[in-house]
Amino acid sequence: MPRQEAAVRAKNFEEVALGYTPAMAAEEASRCIQCPKRPCVAGCPVNIDIPEFIKAVREGKMAEAVTVLKSKNALPGVCGRVCPQETQCEAQCTLLKQKAPVAIGRLERYVADWERENKVAIPPGAPLPLPTGKKVAVIGSGPSGLTVAAELAKKGHGVSIFEALHVGGGVLMYGIPEFRLPKEIVQNEINFVKSLGVDLVLDAVIGKCDTIDEILAEGYDAVFLGTGAGLPMFLNIPGENANGIYSANEWLTRTNLMKAYLFPNYDTPLKVGKKVAVIGGGNVAMDAARCALRLGAQEVYIVYRRSEAELPARREEVENAMEEGIIFKFLTNPTKFLDDGKGWVTGMECIQMELGEPDASGRRRPIAKTGSEFVMNIDTAVVALGTTPNPLIAATTIGLKTTVHGTVVADETTGKTVKDKVWAGGDIVTGAATVISAMGAGKRAAADIDKYLMGKQ
Amino acid sequence: MEVGKTTRELGLLQTGDSIMSLTGPLGLPTHIENYGTVVCVAGGFAVAPVMPIARAMKQAGNKVISILGARNKELIFWEEELRSVSDKLIVTTDDGTYGRKGLVTEPLKEILESGEKIGLVVAIGPSIMMKFCAKTTQPFGVKTIVSLNPVMVDGTGMCGCCRVVVGGQTKFACVDGPDFDAHQVDWDLLAARQHTYLEEEKQAMENWQCQCGKHS
Numbered sequence: 001m002p003r004q005e006a007a008v009r010a011k012n013f014e015e016v017a018l019g020y021t022p023a024m025a026a027e028e029a030s031r032c033i034q035c036p037k038r039p040c041v042a043g044c045p046v047n048i049d050i051p052e053f054i055k056a057v058r059e060g061k062m063a064e065a066v067t068v069l070k071s072k073n074a075l076p077g078v079c080g081r082v083c084p085q086e087t088q089c090e091a092q093c094t095l096l097k098q099k100a101p102v103a104i105g106r107l108e109r110y111v112a113d114w115e116r117e118n119k120v121a122i123p124p125g126a127p128l129p130l131p132t133g134k135k136v137a138v139i140g141s142g143p144s145g146l147t148v149a150a151e152l153a154k155k156g157h158g159v160s161i162f163e164a165l166h167v168g169g170g171v172l173m174y175g176i177p178e179f180r181l182p183k184e185i186v187q188n189e190i191n192f193v194k195s196l197g198v199d200l201v202l203d204a205v206i207g208k209c210d211t212i213d214e215i216l217a218e219g220y221d222a223v224f225l226g227t228g229a230g231l232p233m234f235l236n237i238p239g240e241n242a243n244g245i246y247s248a249n250e251w252l253t254r255t256n257l258m259k260a261y262l263f264p265n266y267d268t269p270l271k272v273g274k275k276v277a278v279i280g281g282g283n284v285a286m287d288a289a290r291c292a293l294r295l296g297a298q299e300v301y302i303v304y305r306r307s308e309a310e311l312p313a314r315r316e317e318v319e320n321a322m323e324e325g326i327i328f329k330f331l332t333n334p335t336k337f338l339d340d341g342k343g344w345v346t347g348m349e350c351i352q353m354e355l356g357e358p359d360a361s362g363r364r365r366p367i368a369k370t371g372s373e374f375v376m377n378i379d380t381a382v383v384a385l386g387t388t389p390n391p392l393i394a395a396t397t398i399g400l401k402t403t404v405h406g407t408v409v410a411d412e413t414t415g416k417t418v419k420d421k422v423w424a425g426g427d428i429v430t431g432a433a434t435v436i437s438a439m440g441a442g443k444r445a446a447a448d449i450d451k452y453l454m455g456k457q
Numbered sequence: 458m459e460v461g462k463t464t465r466e467l468g469l470l471q472t473g474d475s476i477m478s479l480t481g482p483l484g485l486p487t488h489i490e491n492y493g494t495v496v497c498v499a500g501g502f503a504v505a506p507v508m509p510i511a512r513a514m515k516q517a518g519n520k521v522i523s524i525l526g527a528r529n530k531e532l533i534f535w536e537e538e539l540r541s542v543s544d545k546l547i548v549t550t551d552d553g554t555y556g557r558k559g560l561v562t563e564p565l566k567e568i569l570e571s572g573e574k575i576g577l578v579v580a581i582g583p584s585i586m587m588k589f590c591a592k593t594t595q596p597f598g599v600k601t602i603v604s605l606n607p608v609m610v611d612g613t614g615m616c617g618c619c620r621v622v623v624g625g626q627t628k629f630a631c632v633d634g635p636d637f638d639a640h641q642v643d644w645d646l647l648a649a650r651q652h653t654y655l656e657e658e659k660q661a662m663e664n665w666q667c668q669c670g671k672h673s
Contacts, residue, residue, distance in 0.1 A: 164480070164611075164613055165611065166477060202478065203480035205480055205481075205483065205613055208482070209480065209481065209482070230613075230615040231614060231615065232617050234617065234627070236627075241627060241646055241650070242649075243649055243650055243652075243653050246618075247616055247617040249615050249617070250610060250616035250617055253611065258610070263661075264657075264661050264664050267462065267463065267661050269654060271653055271654065271657075342649065343645070344649075390613065390614055390615060
């Protein structure tokens with residue numbers, strides 16, 4: 001996949017991956033041997049008919065490719081960019097053991113981009129059925145909510161999505177950077193969902209402005225909770241509230257949703273120093289670090305308490321980050337932040353770690369090496385340790401069951417919660433995970449909600 | 458009251474105009490109870506949140522003594538609205554152009570020194586004013602509530618920009634507040650965090666005024 005050169009792309013917010021040319025797409029599509037077993041389909045959390053859409057690309061039947069793709073996946077432009085295909089469909093590909101798996105993700109992106117660039121609105125396969133008269137409230141317009149809304153709208157149900165922010169998309173808009181997932185693409189895919197008859201209500205902070213019970217009392221037949229995991233985790237070490245220390249949520253939201261990189265054309269800047277330390281090792285940490293570079297930092301560090309092998313981030317994003325010049329400090333854990341006496345961070349005291357026996361997560365446990373303390377001079381820090389569900393919904397919804405982590409308890413297969421007429425899926429159930437797993441949960445919940453609404457349960 | 462670029466832009470809107478986005482109410486509502494006598498202190502623009510609190514306290518059976526203060530006469534507003542929900546209203550201006558000359562903390566101290574039993578003080582206004590109201594009431598041991606106004610991004614608890622330290626614990630002002638126990642607040646931290654973007658705020662204002670100049 002052609003990409004912008006590392007030195008160039010580290011200074012701009014344009015998309016890193018440049019996409020296939022038609023010739024590249026045709027060539028890659030031809031590699032698929034259309035094997036009868038089709039293991040790729042089962043590897044996809046939303047079961048896209050992969051061999052079929054690839055065959056259409058090979059034959060140059062682009063409109064057909066779009067139809068096949070969108071009949072199962074409402075957000076192909078998003079998935080083609082952010083899905084970890086290497087652990088999903090591509091990991092099951094028959095060609096995996098031979099040369100290399102078919103680049104399914106790249107082809108998905110190619111098809112989605114073709115539709116958008118050619119401004120051809122292709123209907124999602126079957127025409128919409130007659131309205132059923134049933135009303136569903138979807139809370140949250142992130143990947144799971146958008147998927148539930150699209151699936152239920154395609155079945156003829158009336159769907160309203162309630163979104164807390166002033167723009168739809170959830171983590172697709174505020175979390176994933178512009179250079180990995182252009183916001184125009186996200187809005188384009190949201191417009192497709194709306195074109196199915198879905199009503200997107202913005203500025204609706206459910207759990208505060210209205211409760212779930214109030215929504216049900218308004219006459220909705222079912223509610224789906226897709227509010228994600230938006231509560232940031234902090235280190236809880238001394239000095240963490242000094243100026244210049246951000247949660248990754250704030251850092252990414254200001255940068256990507258609020259366009260800090262376009263200040264002063266946008267009024268929501270970010271204070272970026274010269275030496276930025278990002279604490280954490282997941283995709284969010286990589287995103288935050290790569291944003292820091294593009295925002296003008298001179299030195300950007302990833303500070304992670306385990307070693308490279310344990311990094312949870314997608315390998316591709318780690319490589320991108322390394323190529324762009326981000327410095328990785330492994331086996332390092334912050335213990336304290338230092339400030340200049342006027343409330344601004346000037347340093348981070350750290351301790352070196354070594355790996356012991358595996359802990360509950362299955363990864364080797366990091367243990368501090370006594371006497372190995374040292375100070376990193378930094379003027380900005382981003383805490384990217386992970387997120388848990390925002391407690392607003394659980395705190396104001398009677399009868400909803402949650403775990404100690406704040407996640408909502410829901411059936412794995414159907415998404416049904418213990419509360420009557422309420423389903424849930426995505427990060428609010430699993431904790432922070434991936435866009436595609438949220439979409440998969442959305443599909444399963446939508447199927448179950450449809451059965452319930454049509455009295456087939 | 459216009460302070461920076463955005464409030465000035467809002468000030469230019471006419472009836473019938475629209476803005477892109479509005480949501481709320483967010484945060485936790487002010488706790489209303491019959492405390493006996495409540496003193497409500499409003500610093501400048503803060504007469505806006507103070508007035509409905511004073512009204513609710515009055516409706517709950519409290520005797521309400523209100524203090525309304527601003528830098529000068531031009532910045533005093535809603536005086537009659539606040540008077541109508543208070544048993545007593547004292548107006549102050551820093552420069553003496555209206556009402557009593559002085560800061561709001563002076564009549565506040567006098568009320569506390571008079572020996573009258575005060576159940577609660579509610580003080581809302583610029584951080585420095587709230588800080589000094591807290592310092593004024595602390596020696597008298599009177600429970601004091603302030604409404605903190607750190608920089609906020611989403612207002613729903615997703616980013617931590619609004620973190621304040623109260624009683625040694627980190628709280629998000631947007632979901633745990635905005636009301637907090639004044640005697641527990643780390644005022645220095647709040648002030649430092651409120652000043653994070655002073656430079657950028659100034660730059661935005663200058664750019665905007667320059668743009669306005671071009672179009673006028």
